[in-house]
Amino acid sequence: MPPTLGALLRTPSLRLRLLTGQDRTHRQVEWVAVSELGDPTPYLAGGELVLTTGVRWVDRLPDLRAYVRRLAERDVAGIGFGVAVNFDDTPEELREAAEEFGVALVEVGRQTPFMAVGKEVSRLLAKEEYEGLTRAFTAQRELTRAALTGSSAVVDRLARELGGWVLLLSPDGAPWHAAPAGAAARAPRLAAELTRLRGAGPRASVSVASAGDRVSVQPLTTGGRARGYLAVGGVRVSGSDDRTLVNAAVSLLSLELERSAPGRGSKFRSGVLSALLDGALDPLHPGAADLRAVLPAEPVVVAVAERADPDTPLPEGVLVARHEGRTVLLAAAGTEESVFGEVLLGPVGLSSPGGYPDLAAARSQAERAMAAAAEQDEALQRFDQLPGGLLGLLANPAGARLADDLLAPIDEQRAAPELLASLRAYLAASGRWDAAAEQLGVHRHTLRYRMRRIRELLPGDLDDPDHRTELWIALRVREARSGQQGRS
Known part of the structure; x- marks a missing residue:
């Protein structure tokens, strides 16, 4: 999650001083916005720490009460005022307005550039993201280890990692395992949602309100069939780390149900491959030995x-x-x-x-x-x-027909083989006469005569790079087709 205003205030290098809003230091700072506008709210999303030096207030002090009220309505994290730039001290009117509307007001000393505040927020955001990824990898490793013990261990571990309750349900909605055990009593209230999921298909999921709680229910699918359901509640699964963890648990539980299904002679058959294709399992992860x-x-x-x-x-x-x-x-x-x-x-x-x-x-x-x-x-x-690259996309019957249509005027000539070979050599040499003639083993005047004849036959302009490209692709598609016929 983003850093709090209190975390910034506790950063010694910033030397920030809180003037108002002692009860607002828990607010998360989503970003730092530096603005000298009289009304910056059209450019704010909420949650920003708005920094200003009041450069536009020097000649005439504006209605600071209206200024702060607009920022409070935009739900900013706080206001930071840079002193000793345009004002020696933070204007008293700004302090009073911040008190009135419950907005945290922070004084930024002359020795602290606004950029330093922004960099610190970026650093804390990056640190939080890294720690979140580390926690997610660790949690996924623990889930994978739990899967070696069985589905019950996966459910217990997931509940512990999320801090909520988790239910493993049979295809008909009966509780197979609950963590904690008391969560099994919630199963009957989810019966209607399971009916909806069965009708929506094997990959559908649902999020519902049940007994004042937000519950997420996902099918455990292998082979196009739901072999059970996973219900998670008591916690809001909103962050990417939590969602990744739940998805990993769904894949692992699906694998376990597939493994234990009657008639399955090979461990982790279709379930593991589906999980790999979906990216839910990483076989190269250190915990996936x-x-x-x-x-x-x-x-x-x-x-x-x-x-x-x-x-x-x-x-x-x-x-x-x-x-x-x-x-x-x-x-x-x-x-x-x-x-x-x-x-x-x-x-x-x-x-x-x-x-x-x-x-x-x-x-x-x-x-x-x-x-x-x-x-x-x-x-x-x-x-x-x-054939590789873009040529491969055209190496099909439709591409072959296009190539034949484009080269048809040359194909109709008695000297078609020599003309087509000359056209290919000319295009391959990027129009260099000597190089193309040497490749063909003919005199350059012979090649010039043939190319003159080709220009007369083809409707396009050989000096047009688009037309030259089309001809080159047509020749290559035809060569690919000839090669395939030769192998057969």
């Missing part, structure tokens, strides 16, 4: 297909999950290609080998390869066999 023990060793590959064969047993070290409408498979990079065809049905896209930090990119690669496999009517397509 036990998780890494059940994951394929790096480098890994991701395969994507529309669905999987439910009757095919999964080989050891292979994880499969239904994720965002498609079936995703994770395996070690050395896995036999036949495994993907046995487990997955339909066109399969396979990513390049990589590490766990690149899992999102690997999934994107696999989806792109799957689309190419479907278009080319292939059982499996590897991403590293696709």
